Amino acid sequence: MTNDETRGWLLGLVGVAVFGLTLPMTRLATGSLDAPQLSPWFVTWARAAIAGGLSLAYLWATRSPWPQRAHRGPLALAVLGNVIGFPLLLGWALRHVTASHAAVFTALLPLATAAVAAWLLHQRARLGFWLFAGLGSALVMVYSLLRAHQMGQGFGLSWADTLLVGAVLAAALGYVGGTRVTPALGAERVISWVCALALPVTVPGALLTWPDQAVSASAWLGLAYVAVFSMWAGFFAWFRGLALGGALRVSQLQLLQPFISIAAAVPLLGERLDALTLVFSLAVVASVFVGRRLGATPASPSLPTTKALT
Template sequence: MNAQPSRHDEQRGLWLGLLGVVIFALTLPMTRLAVGPASDPQLPPLFVTAGRAALAGLLSIGYLFAVRAPRPAVAQLPAFAVSALGTVVGFPLFLALALRQVESMHAAVVTGLLPLATALAAALWFRQRPSAGFWACAAGGCALVVAFALVQGSGRLVMADALLLGAVASAATGYVAGARLAAQMRAEQVICWVLVLSLPVTLPLTLMSWPVQPVRAAAWGAFGYVTLFSMWLGFFAWYRGLALGGTVRVSQVQLVQPFLSLLFAVPVLGEQLDPATVGFALAVIATVFAGKRMPVHRTA
């Protein structure tokens, strides 16, 4: 049984968790800046997806060599594959494609369901039984997101909303697989091995999708951010924070991530906050907050 974290470790864990959340909150506006809108496209979504993982994977080789990290066991490879499909392929690709069509503020509200989706994925993975209250919160959160999408889409859903929900499902599945691996090895080594094991796919795709048209320096700078911070160092802070302060307590700071994404979109992209977006974001955050406190029972 894991020992209860000390107060000092708990505080360090909370601060590291908050640092990870701040880094991840910038991912939405930075990805939008990297790919550009459909009216002014910049880097191809496939290049942003594969390139950020490939370059972070090359950095991971150096890190793993420096710390003399042990190789993953064969039995761990399925979990690494699931984590890679979710966090390296699914989430960034769906997100990049969606952000070609909608503003990052729109994406921030829809992806606000991620903590609740992660809790649901964990319950299914570990064969737990969520309570009726949890399911009610999950249904309420989904209804809010659909209502927001309908309001933003003038009464109709757009393909970007389906892509964003795909991003949420991918990230939730990948996070749960990564969390399972983090219980078996040092947390920050999990994302490094995920990236290194993905290199045979991500590196060729990066070269194949390399942009041929001129791209603004701001787009390259945003690509550098999602590579170094969103895909790599952010996971160092996040996973280390969870390990130090306890998953249940530290994961609560993720509730502020959608609102931080809304705030960051103003200076980074010049997007304008409107009362409806803020209202829906707060409602989704409240639903997620309530859902994460509903009991999840272990099956016999």
Template sequence: MTPTNHDTTGTRAQRRGMWLGFVGVAIFALTQPFTRLAVGTTDAPLMSGLFVAMGRAVAAAALSAAWLLWARAPWPHRQHWPALAMTAFGVVLGFPLLTSIAMRQVQAVHASVIVGVLPLATATVGALLHRQRPSLGFWACAVAGSALVVAFALLHSGQAGLHLHPADQLLLGAMACAAVGYGYGARLSQHIPAEQVICWALLLALPVTLPLALWSWPAQPLPSSAWGGFAYVAVFSMWLGFFAWYRGLALGGTVRVSQVQLAQPFLSMLFAVPLLGESLDFTTVAFGLAVVATVFIGKRMPVNTPHPISTPEHTKRSPT
């Protein structure tokens, strides 16, 4: 059977979505190492986690306001504001705050393994929001990947019995927040440009982020490395990365493109070594590989989609 133009267009959109998703993941992979640079360690604390989370959102909101004015972007429709609020809750407030607090207590390499559960969490939220029906094999991989992440956290908690380190609890909560923010942001990107999704979400959260950023402003002078780490997470992790990420999710489908995140733990680990002088041990690499394996297998499991993936509405152009 000869493929139709719709099939060809859908395949091209999925391929482009995967590449855009990878660009976003590569940008996000540096978030943990640069956040560690900004907050410091328990022995040598720098910025507070609250300031890093709220401050980066305020800086990105300022960039967003300038970009929206330059682009002459219209106000979102009323029906889009609830989804924008969920996006803001997940990726502007919840994920940055929880990770910034946790990163002072654990190394970036350790946190990278916990991030390994994010692809499956994002796919789960995407399946629910887009009414897709992943197969039983997909869910089995999701459970296996989550179990590996929890086992790794328990093994490295340093406590007797089944007790997660508080930082690991924060990181797991951050993964849940990110998955919600990614899912709602991807759905919105089917209706409004991906760039506008993160910009409006940042501006919507500004009444919360601005007062908290001012209240938690560092009282002491800080090294340039801390401000460099803060600048990266503000401009790239909190803003530009979402331009590519939400567009990729919209074009390729949340469930499928979310699996590109399988590369994120290893990229974060590799970046952490030269940036922070951290080391990789066998256990961390082994668990990281195992988590990636479950995600890779899950990616190959069938996902029943009620409607084929089409080009997002805002990218369609009427004939002239």
């Protein structure tokens, strides 16, 4: 392995670790249903507004040209999916479920992104990919049903789990939008333009939803993390790692992300590890791994560069 490849793996690992903390940090920011902190609406707008300010500074420093008209549609899709849809639905879901619970659902994101790409970009996928995508989805549904039964709610998909499914689909749509303009704009500029173009919405949104009650320092810390790192800075390590180490190889590190989320939730939130969550996380990640290996067409080198925009 060359020095560049080694650096690529290390930077990729840093990026995955940063994104792995997104779920517990979001839960820290929003709080639980019993002990609410910042509104998920405010967290959604504020994290994007802060990242947008940092993005403007980066775009100005690098003298980045304005996106062309053909880029606006895909960038708008990324704004709707990654800036608004994913964090908002995730924030409301995390008011009701643990970060470990949510990690099982978000583990499907790489397969969901590849499936949406196959649908919207008319890319062909092998039968094996669709079989394992279906298997992964079925495993998540079984986990949801078993978890609901454990909590005395009977067998059924809870409202929070419906929100998590929506969050995964929103993120996948946004990633495909970003992927379409990555070859023209460059990966770092894509996330920066997505955050910057959303500022006319996110800044007023943050001001209108500013909390009017006392909020703990830990909630503000959670917001600061998802704004500076999850929404922006983590991508620079991730994208650089993909470029140096090879996108197809380094992107496999993403399979560690749900386990990082689950492990981080223990010290940050006081959650406990349970066998059901760990077993289903392993099973879902295994289905994602095999599905991505079989889905050679959707998993093109450009796709992984936008798969961790969380």
